[in-house]
Amino acid sequence: MKANLEDIAKAAGVSKMTVSRVLRGGTGFSDDTRDRVVKVAERLGYVPNKLAAAFGSYQASTLVGMCVPRLTSGLFAHVLDGVDRALSRLGYQLMIGANNHSTAEEEAWVRQIASWRPAGLILSGRNHSTATVDLLRQVAVPVVEIWDLTTSPIDMSVGFSHYDCGVEMGQFLLRRGRRRAGYVGALARADVMGQARLEGFQAVLAQAGAPLVDREVLLDMPGFYAGYYGLETLLARTPDLDVVYFHNDDMAVGGLAYAQAKGIRVPEDLGIAGWGGMEAASILPKRLTTTVVPTTAIGKAAAEALVARLKGEAGQEVTVVPTRLVPGETG
Amino acid sequence: MKANLEDIAKAAGVSKMTVSRVLRGGTGFSDDTRDRVVKVAERLGYVPNKLAAAFGSYQASTLVGMCVPRLTSGLFAHVLDGVDRALSRLGYQLMIGANNHSTAEEEAWVRQIASWRPAGLILSGRNHSTATVDLLRQVAVPVVEIWDLTTSPIDMSVGFSHYDCGVEMGQFLLRRGRRRAGYVGALARADVMGQARLEGFQAVLAQAGAPLVDREVLLDMPGFYAGYYGLETLLARTPDLDVVYFHNDDMAVGGLAYAQAKGIRVPEDLGIAGWGGMEAASILPKRLTTTVVPTTAIGKAAAEALVARLKGEAGQEVTVVPTRLVPGETG
DNA sequence: TTAGGCTACGTTACCGGTAAACCTGACGCA
DNA sequence: TGCGTCAGGTTTACCGGTAACGTAGCCTAA
Known part of the structure; x- marks a missing residue:
């Protein structure tokens, strides 16, 4: 140069x-x-030379770090997109990382990123190691925790309540007359957010006197095949379920495929509900009953909260971005 | 701090x-x-403080910039993942950007990134503005162009030939006895790579004496709906096609849905072929005839080529990562 | 007439590392 | 005894910006 x-x-x-x-x-x-x-x-x-500029004066950094669970997640890809569109328009650069649902990997990432003296950080999830929290406090830049809402964020939080998603779906299925519900999940690593949905789901069912009958949680990636075989296992053990709530849409679609393969009529014999709002679910002959998450909006809101804080404005501490239950034709 | x-x-x-x-x-x-x-x-x-380190000595930067067409593309998400896994393991940080298939946006991104004095860059596509090329020459760091192979890269190239994908699919469909082929594509912005596939496809058909009969290219995002309505338009104009090649799998799945809705038997009445290897295509009752692109491998190879160069090793100038035609049951 | 303020600059000091050159005492060896 | 060598350091000089402050010249108002 x-x-x-x-x-x-x-x-x-x-x-x-x-x-x-x-x-x-x-x-x-x-x-x-x-x-x-x-x-x-x-x-x-x-x-x-932004290196020199950012180094020489602590104000000038236009670097924002963002850490997502997995880069291949369709949902987070849209969040990332929302963040990137909002930030690049304002002249910020995005540094990314994946934590693979591990707080240890997140900690390692934060440690790396911190050494670049970023202007702000976006993390996903509310679960962080204590070392991470210490580190974040030390770098003393705006931090937005996205995805899973927390009422006591490290700094700012943008997202929704996974627990409430489970509650809402439970209520909906109860209204549709379902009384014997099952659950099929997966955890390649501890995905605490899916766990929160299950808890909300269970709580509302129990309260209505129709508690969760059975569940099958696979130690696998929460994808199509896990849904397929998860439902198979669940029904082999407990055949008389009238609805199954899946960890996410990918798994629900797998379950749907299993039902179709076995001649189980959906939703007559068995209701199927997913979560997330997978784009590809639109290719199904029947619209999937699911909860749509406004991914891009979350990204945009997170970026905007961050930028507001960087500009010295107050910046919303907690931003709720509501999810939407889509009734569909499978529930 | x-x-x-x-x-x-x-x-x-x-x-x-x-x-x-x-x-x-x-x-x-x-x-x-x-x-x-x-x-x-x-x-x-x-x-x-990496800012100080990278600033003080030009050797020490561990920043790698990567620009993809869109962050929401499932294919590129996997490329990104492959790059990130390979790089983060070696202590590099990834700065990302999206060019939205526009060389002007790519140029703006390169201009931004260049000011961070990265250790290396990964760009997608072989098409760049002259200003971009000048800039890249000026920053004088290793550059890997991925996705679309080019025999005369700016520096290094990792990918495959889109033209050959089209040729291979054309040959395959000819072998299956198809003689009246159509094409359905889309270009939200000029996607030259899809164009290359079409050209290869057309060339091999023409050579076999069964030239492309008709094509429909929508000015839309190349997704499910564009495939659905694209096929509708194409068949309304030219009903007697025996196979349709789609811009990508998302569109092919849309086409498949249209065929199913209209009672067109696939593959008996009409063959359908896609491109890309969309994960979600596995949820279809029939395996889609398509070309699977080894996305993660491309990312990994790109990262490794870059790192080899950074370590002073020669670094492969052109790395071919072969695609794989999956016969499926729809072609 | 002069203090005060404004415009349009210039000067200086520093940010926190790293490369490169330099220092020093101990040890081996002819 | 003198000299080279090596381990284990220290010193110095940057890298390229930016903040903070200084200043000359001009205009204006009391």
Whole structure:
């Protein structure tokens, strides 16, 4: 990289500081000087050095770190997209990482990112190691916890209540007359959020006098096949269920495929409900009963909360982005 | 952030430079000194400052920039994952961006990233604005172009030939006796890679004396609905096609849904072929005829090529990661 | 007429690391 | 005894910006 502020300054016959002011769009120079500087900068192909800028003054970092459970998750891909669109428009750069549902990996990531002195961080989930929390306190930048809402965030929180999702789905299925519910889940690693949905679901069923009859939780990735075989196992053990709530839509679709393969009529013989709002679920002949999560909106809201805080505005401490239960034709 | 090297140095009774060497795992200090320094660093909760490190010496940057067409693309999510796994294991950090299939947005992104003095860059596609190419030359770091193979990369290239994908699918469908082929595509923005597949497809059909009969290209996102309505439009105009090649699997699945809705038997009345290897296609009752792209492998290979170059090794200039035609039951 | 304020700059000091050169005492060896 | 070598350090000089402060020249109002 050849040209720096000094080079431009010399070529334009001004001081380095004036060049800096011009290129950052400040004030305190004449139109004539500005034109000269800009022209020289362009001629020399000047590429600013944010490393130096961010290093020299703690205000100037435009780096935002974001950590998601998995980069291949369709839901989080949309959250990421929402964040990126909002941030890149404002001149921020996004540094990403995946924690694979592990607080230890998250801690390692935060440690790495912290050494870049980011302007702010976005984490997913409310569960962090104590070392992570200490570290976050030490870097002392705005932090947004997304996805799972927490009423006592480290700093800010954007999301919804997984527990309430379970409650809402439970209530809905009860209203549809279901009395013998099962659950099929999976945990490749401890996915506490799915657990919260199950708890909400169970609580409302128990309260209505129709408690959860059986559940099958596989130690596998929560995908199509886990749903398929999970339902198979569950029904082999407890055949007389009238509805099954799945960890997510991918698994619910797998369950649906199993039902179809075995001639089980949905929703007549068995109701099936998912969670998440998988795009591809639209390819099914029947609309899946599920809870749609406004992923992009969460990303956007998180980015906006962060930026508000960076601009010195108060910044909403807790932002609720409501999910939407879609009745569908399978529940 | 409180503690820096100086603070540790004072507390441990050594010089800053010795602390730097200890913490980076260098040589030139006694075991006793190392233990003392490490202990003090831990006690003070030292968080290294990569900004200063990368700024002070051009070797030390561990930042890698990666630009994909869209962050919500399932295929690219896996590429991203492959890159991230390979890089984070080696201590690199990933900065991402989306170009929305626009070379202008890519240029803006490269301009931003360049100012962070990254160790290397990963771009998708072979199509870049001349300003981008100039800029890349100026930052003078390893660059990997992924996805669409190019024989004359800016620096390195990892991917496969989209043209050959089209050729292979054309040959396959000809072997299955198809003689009247159509094509349904979409371009929200100019997706030149889909275009390359179409060209390969057309070329091999024409050569076999069974040229492409009709095509429908929608100005829309290449998703389920575009496939559904694209096929409807195409068949309304040219009903007697015996096979349709779709821009990608999402669209093919939409086409399949249309066929099912209209009672068109697949593959008897109409063959359907996609491209990409969409995970969710596995939920279909029939396996989709498609070309599976080894997304994670591409990401991994790109990261490895980059790291090899960063370590001073030669680094493969062009790495071919072969795609795989899956016959399926719809073609 | 002069204090005060404004514009349009220039100067200086620093951010926290790292490379490279330099130092020093102990030891081996001719 | 003198000299080279090596381990185990220290010193110095940057990297390229930005904040804070300084200042010359000009205008204005009391």
